Amino acid sequence: MFFPWEKPRREQETGNLLADTRIRAPFHRLMTLISGTAVAEKVLEECRRDIAELAKLGKKPGLAVVLVGDDPASRAYVRSKDKKCRDLGLHSVKLELPAETTQEELLAHVETLNRDPAIHGILVQSPPPKHIDEAAIVRAIDPAKDVDGFHPINVAKLALEDSSGFVPCTPLGCQRLLVDAGIETKGANVVVVGRSMIVGKPMALLLMAKGVGGDATVTVAHSRTKDLPAICRQADIIVAAIGRPEFIKAEHVKEGAVVIDVGINRVEAPGTEKGYKLVGDVAFAEVAPKCRAITPVPGGVGPMTIAMLMANTIKACQQAGA
């Protein structure tokens, strides 16, 4: 028997796949691989338009990324943020400070950037070395330049659904992926796994807010949650932000669920060129066949995070002196 929707199984590659790439799944369903790379490109196209509008007003958005120490993964992120800024024609300042930088020195850098009118967004790469009090640094950033959305003022604005604030880039990117992939969040049971200030908590607030990409029924699960697989199996949408490689297995996922994989874990891969590979918080090979849609790693949430950082920087510029 031949069903027209049964397309030949494709190599389950992850990478530059389009959002409508479909892989045949069991029970004659089609599984969508949601391409963060493709959606991020769309967001960046919108950014280019906004940048052109600002240029007419003589304005150019500027982003400062501050990195303390020499963690290789952090350096890679900072480099790709800097590169994306340059691609778009944004003003980009990259501050790479030694691991021994003191709290006072770092605060002085933040103060300088707060006062710099060419800088609209400031990001201090997380996590900083142990001797740095990250909460104090975050509070020192001018909330109007806090494009990470970590400052208490911006956390409050998100909770209050005040759209003048900045929402953390990763949850914002996840929400945009859901909206762009045509996945209805209104009334959906969403389980967010992870309660971090960077992803889990703001993700939950966004999903329960009123409007497009919101109106969901949100459950936040974490390391102390009882019977996590049973809780996750209730979910129409799972957002996995645990920070443990391939933690979410087939037993966590209801047939036909949508899975957003926020994890970016470097795991050893002997014999490969780099000596490591990136895996998500989801065991992709066993989970994907059960899903209606899923994001890959790499090429999923990661590129969206950077695109939303650009979008937040543009918003900061638009709001500056407005």
Ligand SMILES: Nc1nc(=O)c2c([nH]1)NC[C@@H]1CN(c3ccc(C(=O)N[C@@H](CCC(=O)O)C(=O)O)cc3)C=[N+]21
């Ligand atoms: N203050 C602060 N803000 C952040 O937004 C922030 C941070 N600190 N600390 C670290 C995390 C991590 N993060 C990533 C962003 C993009 C990719 C990304 O583009 N990943 C590519 C792959 C990149 C590769 O190949 O290494 C992908 O998933 O396809 C990854 C990770 C931002 N972070």
